[in-house]
Amino acid sequence: MVRIEYLQVNYGRRANALSIDRLEIDKGERVAVIGPSGSGKSTLLRSIKGYIRPVHGKLEVMGIDLISASAAVRRRVNRRVGFVFQQFHLAPRLTVLQNVLCGRLGITNRWRSLFGLFSEKDCRLAWEAICEVGLREQLHQRADTLSGGEKQRVAVARAVAQEPSMILADEPVSSLDPAWAEDVLELITEIQTHHQTTLIMSLHQPHLARRFASRVIGLQSGRVVFDEPASSVTDAHLEELYRGNEIIRLNPSPASAGAA
């Protein structure tokens, strides 16, 4: 699904925000990317999504090299990749249904969509996605009146309505309180299983990464520090990863859970 070789990405004024020799993610994998702030988690996801163009190297998504591909081909790949943002990015003043239908914009008839007209298939997929995230009751509620957790559910439904082969989630739970965070992660992983998509998410909390992902990649200063199955990630791994940052334990005691 994703193949990276000697990839180098600059982001903003930061050279080498990402520098990865080799990374392969297979179809259907459930990957968590963790690391301290500024370690390149978002840069990795944004490069895969095509928001950032790498300087050099090879970045293959769904068998297509994004660096050499034409804009039209990149758009086609892009359309099959759902993205969930930390800040939800829902359109205000539009309802839950309208927001989820926005996931269909790249596929539906472009001109009709400008007048709010969507095909039966679009509506069916949107409805199914909304049911799946459990917001059937709020179908016609305005998105800006929802709580944070509900907003992220709408954003997930929007990505699902896109019929993605891969879902990227960039710190999907960082602006949610712990209870909602687990709830949303459960939802995302359920959806990943149900739709058999590939899932790559960046997370700030190692214990959540180990619990919800099957593979954990540790990034530090744009480099891969470890890449292990979730079950074999140890405290030593994390201490190395967060060295110089606050120490985050794998199984936080209740006292430190809030800080994590």
Next chain:
Amino acid sequence: MVVWAWRGSGIDIAALAKSGPQISSFLDRMLPPDLTWNQTEARPFDPPLRLAGTAVAITLQISLMGTVLGTVFALLLGFAASENLTPHWVHHSVKIGLAVIRSVPVIVLALLFVGALGLGAFPGVLAIAIHSIGMLGKLFAEECECVDPGIWEAMDSAGANWPQKVRYAIWPQVAPQIYSLTLFRFDMNIRDSAVLGLVGVAGLGLWIENYRRAFDYASVATMVGVTMLVVLAIEQTSIQIRRYLK
């Protein structure tokens, strides 16, 4: 700067103080306003109250059409003039174009169109529409530049094209302000279209000018009064609507 302005503008308080009699005689001729309905003596025009209805209607029609036409084009140009929505050369040149349009006073536009198309309502509509494009286009673009760019990115992620992104990422964020700005512009256009009567555009202003030329100051006063009432009424309505839109 202020001194410079003071000297140039010929402010003469003594003259103002001595002008009391002139002002009072002017007001004397205007007051009381002519509120007669029936034609009592030979006059060049009908009594003002008889004409007021059609005059108000034409003024409203001109400003409404001008505002509608202006808003449609201002929307298109406003999106094109937003730094966050178009490449540099597009928004830069559209911005310059809008500034040029804005720099022409509405009365000069009206003079131009009256010269080209003759007296009537249509030149007024064109003048108001073009002036509105210049003003609203800039304001709309400023609104669009203040939106949250994340939503644009999210629509991009779904594969939306430019018009779709404008429709679903920008429009929901700016719609309330755009309604409000448009109503405000409509308000101002009513005042503008009344003034355009001076250069021959139909409506309230034209009748004020006609009566003035006939030295019928009592009728001028009536028409001015009617204009003030209309402007106040529209202003109040638009405040109410804008409050509702928020």
